Structures are given as structure tokens and as C-alpha cells.
Amino acid sequence: MSDLPAGVERRRFDGDERLATRGEPVYGEPTDGEWRAWNPNRSKLGAMLALGMETGLEGGDDETVLYLGAASGTTVSHVADVAGPTYAVEFAARPVRDLLEAADSRPRLFPLLKDARKPETYAHVVERDVNVLVQDVATRGQARVALENRRFLADDGRLLLAVKARSEDVTREPAAVFADVREELAEEYELLESRRLDDYHADHLGIVARPL
Amino acid sequence: MTADSPADAGWFAGLDPEDGEALAASIADGSAPEPADWPARAVEAGFASDDEEYYDRLEAATTAATREAVERAERADDRQLVHAVRTMDDCTRTANELAERLAEWAGTIDPDAGAGVDYARELAGEEGRVDHPRVRSLAERIDALADEAEALREYVERETPTVAPNLAALAGPVLAARLISLAGGLENLAKKPSGTVQVLGAEDALFAHLRGHASSPKHGIIYTHDAVRGTHPDERGSASRALAGKLAIAARVDHYSGERKPELEAELEERIETIQVRTADGEDDGNGGDGE
Numbered sequence: 033m034s035d036l037p038a039g040v041e042r043r044r045f046d047g048d049e050r051l052a053t054r055g056e057p058v059y060g061e062p063t064d065g066e067w068r069a070w071n072p073n074r075s076k077l078g079a080m081l082a083l084g085m086e087t088g089l090e091g092g093d094d095e096t097v098l099y100l101g102a103a104s105g106t107t108v109s110h111v112a113d114v115a116g117p118t119y120a121v122e123f124a125a126r127p128v129r130d131l132l133e134a135a136d137s138r139p140r141l142f143p144l145l146k147d148a149r150k151p152e153t154y155a156h157v158v159e160r161d162v163n164v165l166v167q168d169v170a171t172r173g174q175a176r177v178a179l180e181n182r183r184f185l186a187d188d189g190r191l192l193l194a195v196k197a198r199s200e201d202v203t204r205e206p207a208a209v210f211a212d213v214r215e216e217l218a219e220e221y222e223l224l225e226s227r228r229l230d231d232y233h234a235d236h237l238g239i240v241a242r243p244l
Numbered sequence: 245m246t247a248d249s250p251a252d253a254g255w256f257a258g259l260d261p262e263d264g265e266a267l268a269a270s271i272a273d274g275s276a277p278e279p280a281d282w283p284a285r286a287v288e289a290g291f292a293s294d295d296e297e298y299y300d301r302l303e304a305a306t307t308a309a310t311r312e313a314v315e316r317a318e319r320a321d322d323r324q325l326v327h328a329v330r331t332m333d334d335c336t337r338t339a340n341e342l343a344e345r346l347a348e349w350a351g352t353i354d355p356d357a358g359a360g361v362d363y364a365r366e367l368a369g370e371e372g373r374v375d376h377p378r379v380r381s382l383a384e385r386i387d388a389l390a391d392e393a394e395a396l397r398e399y400v401e402r403e404t405p406t407v408a409p410n411l412a413a414l415a416g417p418v419l420a421a422r423l424i425s426l427a428g429g430l431e432n433l434a435k436k437p438s439g440t441v442q443v444l445g446a447e448d449a450l451f452a453h454l455r456g457h458a459s460s461p462k463h464g465i466i467y468t469h470d471a472v473r474g475t476h477p478d479e480r481g482s483a484s485r486a487l488a489g490k491l492a493i494a495a496r497v498d499h500y501s502g503e504r505k506p507e508l509e510a511e512l513e514e515r516i517e518t519i520q521v522r523t524a525d526g527e528d529d530g531n532g533g534d535g536e
Binding site for chain 1: 278306307309514
């Protein structure tokens with residue numbers, strides 16, 4: 033089992049041990065004082081941590097994060113609880129309303145209504161050399177998005193990618209889709225670890241990679 | 245960002261740290277080919293005294309820009325769409341009715357009288373074709389009504405993807421708007437079971453069936469969708485059921501989350517192909533159902 037990032041702890045909620053971070057609750061998750069449970073069934077990054085993947089996420093005010101596919105802020109709120117400046121990119125307006133609420137109590141969470149497939153539309157805002165690039169976008173061409181956003185990541189940074197097989201092609205075997213994604217990613221990333229997240233998310237693959 | 249700012253300029257370049265409006269606009273509309281160490285650049289440029297102040301200003305600007313963009317998107321209202329699509333249908337229907345009346349009247353004075361809205365448009369466009377001010381005026385009104393219907397269709401095609409992106413992608417914008425209209429709004433549509441979505445627009449047939457003197461309708465307005473119309477009549481019940489199921493899901497996603505789910509289109513396509521193959525192969529599995 034790998035070390036958890038600083039600021040993420042295993043704590044007991046109603047008798048069950050669960051991952052938790054400190055911050056204002058966002059999606060009705062159980063709380064214990066200032067701690068709130070991180071639900072791996074609703075968060076791919078939460079699932080990657082719960083499965084013991086070596087994410088390289090360290091936590092701390094100096095750690096910068098670019099999060100692509102922030103949706104309503106479920107996962108990115110936990111990330112902002114433990115990391116420093118966190119840029120949250122989401123393309124759909126409706127979930128961003130909830131993301132704005134999550135950002136209200138998190139002064140270093142920056143919400144951006146932008147398309148992750150067009151990094152030039154937020155490269156004037158997001159700083160270079162971020163420590164962690166988290167990607168959870170439900171669109172075709174997920175590997176391409178990771179390659180396009182390589183420009184933001186520090187050379188010793190980490191890509192934490194959740195690949196949704198059904199977004200690429202519903203008719204193909206997930207294993208075949210994942211193989212293609214791995215191959216395309218290898219153009220610019222060295223894959224350190226990859227694992228099926230099926231315990232928590234059907235037909236998803238979690239990938240940890242570093243830029244070449 | 246203005247055209248003369250350097251290509252590598254950050255969102256804050258040349259702006260007053262107190263000018264919230266301009267800063268938010270720069271976040272929303274600006275761009276840069278590559279990122280840079282913006283916090284350090286901003287401190288160098290005197291936009292902020294240190295990183296902490298920079299991030300405070302960034303937070304204020306991103307939140308303001310994003311909130312404004314979200315509010316603008318949400319004003320795209322399903323009620324507007326319902327009015328527009330109903331008006332479009334009214335204009336089309338009225339233009340057709342008046343065109344019938346016109347054909348009847350003009351037939352008595354124009355030896356080359358045709359029928360329909362096309363003939364009305366011809367008359368309206370051609371000076372001196374009929375020497376009767378009232379007939380001519382009627383033709384002009386029909387022409388204008390048909391133009392209005394066309395403009396309303398363009399409006400519906402433009403607005404539906406904002407109000408209901410998944411439904412518009414699956415059904416096409418006009419059918420999506422009709423479904424929302426028949427249900428009385430996106431929320432109402434999102435709450436309907438797929439069996440109801442399947443027969444929306446076939447209420448007469450449905451009630452005849454419920455009264456016990458007709459078979460249950462296979463489809464309502466969704467009949468106009470290619471997935472149904474392009475399927476052999478024997479399998480249209482299956483196709484309608486599959487389509488209605490996906491449409492019901494799309495309406496719920498659009499109403500409750502608003503996120504795009506492109507996999508819905510792919511799933512529908514796959515399902516319809518499977519259904520169409522049954523008749524294309526000349527096979528008949530004989531049970532009339534599809535195991536759902």
C-alpha cells in the first residue's frame with residue numbers, strides 16, 4: 033500500500049474505514065468534525081488512491097494541480113483540500129454551477145469553463161510546470177487530450193488519468209480500447225502504473241504516468 | 245485579449261488589478277499558445293506584490309468569469325424553445341391552409357395557377373402576375389409566414405443544443421424541441437418513463453387503445469426519427485422502444501446534469517443496427533420482442 037498524500041487520511045465513518053480530507057462538504061458525503069469522506073465510487077482518483085496506486089500526489093500548499101473534467105467538483109474539491117493552487121477545467125455549464133459552490137470555500141481552487149481539448153483557450157491562465165495533471169474527461173480521444181495538455185506539466189510531474197472505455201467506443205472490448213490509449217500515450221509519457229478501476233467504476237482504467 | 249497583445253501574454257497583461265470586469269473578460273476570451281510561469285510574470289509586471297496576492301486576484305477573476313458564463317448558459321431557457329417550436333408549427337400549418345385558399349381563389353384568375361406554399365411564393369415574387377390586389381396581398385402574407393416558419397426553425401436548431409445537448413444530438417434539434425414541447429418542458433420530459441416518450445404525439449391512438457378498440461401505438465412523434473423510419477415496418481416497434489429509451493435517458497442527463505454523454509449516440513446506433521440486421525438478413529426470430 034503506497035503512502036497517501038499529506039492531508040488524506042483513513043478515518044472511520046459509521047464504523048467503516050474510508051479515505052477523507054479536511055474541507056467543507058460538497059456532495060452530501062459523511063463528515064466527522066472537519067473531515068469528510070472521499071467516496072471512491074464517485075471519484076476515479078479516489079478509487080486510484082483506495083486501490084493503493086502510487087499517484088505521486090503529495091499534498092501541501094506548494095503542489096500545483098491542473099484538473100481536467102472537474103464536472104461538479106466532487107473529486108477536485110478533495111484535491112484542493114490537500115494540494116495548493118488547483119485549476120479546475122470543465123466544459124459543461126450545468127455542473128459548473130456546483131463546482132462554483134465547491135470553490136466558494138476553497139480560495140486556491142480556480143474554476144474555468146473551458147474545453148480540455150483546446151488548451152490554448154486556458155494557457156493564458158493556467159501556469160506551466162504544474163506538479164500534477166489529473167484527467168477525467170468523458171470524451172472520445174482521451175489520450176489525445178492528455179498529450180495536448182502535456183505542455184502544462186512539469187518534467188518530473190505526474191499524469192493521473194482515468195480512461196473511460198465507453199467514451200471511446202461502446203462496441204469495443206474495454207481491454208482493446210485501453211491498449212490503444214496506452215500506445216498513444218507512450219508518444220509523450222512513460223507509463224508507471226495502470227490498473228482497472230472496476231471495483232468502483234465499470235470499464236475504467238486508472239493510469240499513472242510521467243512525461244518523457 | 246486584444247489583437248496587439250503579445251502572443252505570450254497572460255490573462256492579466258496590461259490590465260488594472262482593480263478592473264474586475266476586464267479581468268474576467270480576459271479569462272473568458274483570452275488565449276495563449278503555451279503556458280508560462282504566470283505568477284512570477286505577474287509579480288514582475290507589478291500586477292501583484294507576491295504569489296499570494298496573485299492567486300487571490302486569480303481566484304476573484306476566474307470565479308467571476310465562470311459564474312457569468314454559467315449564468316449566460318442557463319438563461320437558455322426550455323420555455324423559450326417550447327414557444328418557438330409551437331409557433332413554428334403554427335406558422336407552417338397556417339401558411340399551408342391559406343395556400344389552399346389562395347389556390348382556389350387564384351385558380352379563377354390565373355390560368356397557370358398552382359397549389360401550395362410554393363405557388364404562393366411564386367405569386368408574391370412576380371410583379372403583375374395577377375392583377376388582383378387582394379389575391380396578391382394574400383400571396384405576400386403566405387410568403388412572409390413561410391419565411392417566419394423558416395426563421396423559427398433556424399432559431400430552434402441553434403438553441404436546442406444549448407438547452408438539451410444530449411437530446412438534441414440524439415433526436416436532432418427540431419424533434420428534440422417537439423418532445424420538450426409535447427411534454428410541457430424539459431423537466432417534465434425528464435420525469436416521463438420511456439414508454440410515455442415512445443408515444444408522445446400519438447395521444448389519440450393511445451386513448452383509443454386504452455378505451456379498448458385499437459392496438460397500442462408503436463410510436464408518436466419519434467416516428468420522424470431515422471432510427472424508426474429507416475427500419476423495416478416489422479421491426480419499428482423494437483426500434484421505437486430502443487430510441488425512446490435512449491431519449492428518456494438523454495432528457496434526464498440534460499435536465500439533471502447537463503453533461504454531454506456522446507456514448508448515448510453510439511449505443512443507440514449499435515442497437516438500431518442490431519435491430520435492422522434482423523430484417524436485412526431476411527431472418528425472423530419470431531418472438532417479436534428483443535429481450536428488453
